[in-house]
Amino acid sequence: MAGETEFSAYLRTQTWVAFDTETTGLWAPSHRVVEIGAVRFRLGSDRTETFASLVNPQRPMPSEVIRIHGITDDTVADAPTVGDVLRRFLDFCSDAVLVAHNAPFDISFVGCEMERCQLPFCDNLIFDTVDIYRRLFPGLPGYSLLQLARQFNVAQTQAHRALADAEYVSRLVRHAATRFPEIDGPEALRATFTTYRMQDWRSEPAVIPVGYEDLALALAEKRRIRIKYHSTGQEAAWRVIRPSIVHALGDRLYLTAHCEKADAERTFRLDRIESYELLEE
Numbered sequence: 001m002a003g004e005t006e007f008s009a010y011l012r013t014q015t016w017v018a019f020d021t022e023t024t025g026l027w028a029p030s031h032r033v034v035e036i037g038a039v040r041f042r043l044g045s046d047r048t049e050t051f052a053s054l055v056n057p058q059r060p061m062p063s064e065v066i067r068i069h070g071i072t073d074d075t076v077a078d079a080p081t082v083g084d085v086l087r088r089f090l091d092f093c094s095d096a097v098l099v100a101h102n103a104p105f106d107i108s109f110v111g112c113e114m115e116r117c118q119l120p121f122c123d124n125l126i127f128d129t130v131d132i133y134r135r136l137f138p139g140l141p142g143y144s145l146l147q148l149a150r151q152f153n154v155a156q157t158q159a160h161r162a163l164a165d166a167e168y169v170s171r172l173v174r175h176a177a178t179r180f181p182e183i184d185g186p187e188a189l190r191a192t193f194t195t196y197r198m199q200d201w202r203s204e205p206a207v208i209p210v211g212y213e214d215l216a217l218a219l220a221e222k223r224r225i226r227i228k229y230h231s232t233g234q235e236a237a238w239r240v241i242r243p244s245i246v247h248a249l250g251d252r253l254y255l256t257a258h259c260e261k262a263d264a265e266r267t268f269r270l271d272r273i274e275s276y277e278l279l280e281e
Helices: 009-013 063-069 082-093 103-117 129-136 145-151 162-177 186-192 213-221
Strands: 015-023 033-042 048-054 097-100 126-128 201-205 225-229 237-249 252-259 264-269 273-278
Touching: 015 082, 015 103, 015 162, 033 082, 033 103, 033 162, 048 082, 048 162, 082 103, 097 103, 097 129, 097 162, 103 126, 103 129, 103 201, 103 237, 126 129, 129 145, 129 162, 145 162, 213 225, 213 237, 213 273, 237 264
Parallel strands: 015 097, 097 126
Antiparallel strands: 015 033, 033 048, 201 237, 225 237, 225 273, 237 252, 252 264
């Protein structure tokens, strides 16, 4: 493993952009981005650049999300619309390696907004700090952004604002990079962690494959379901969820659901659900 400042020559030459979004809800095709924040940095250097912009979603802000991020209709009244913000954000990212926490969520929102604005998808590699930490630090009590920030002394609270959360992600990447194996090129980087690209995003709800009929029923009837789920680096564990949508990212299917254990919306990879059963209401 590399030491704190002993990154490979390849990693030292890569520019990273940690990014985060705040939104009007949880499902990208029907909700909107209201803030984008990003931090541009290189491993082994303390220098950073930041990007932050509110976005006017041109629709009322739901009260349930105001309670999370505190962004109100008045907050975004004079903000630019998403097309202008996305063009500046994409320029900021340039040819950087992108990273987000629970990346499929942010990819879905940015990708869906790009579709609406008819902007071309960027080709940047995108990584997920959830995946990185589950691989390099298996067995932690939890992998939410706040749990990791507390575990590794990044922060003790979370403001749920895009730039602040992007800064947490950038610091978590710097910390995790001290345990990266020797990585001498993009192929080694892709082989070490799960990677995504923005063009992998598809806005249409995915078709549930054969063999998941009870899951399809749970989705159709908004039923609770008990799943045995295997996260990277952890033993499979049971949890109770209420599914809301299945969507595709690349060749993988993701299930968005309310998780009773976390008491929050979570995204689950369909191929990591080892077994499941419908529950009576």
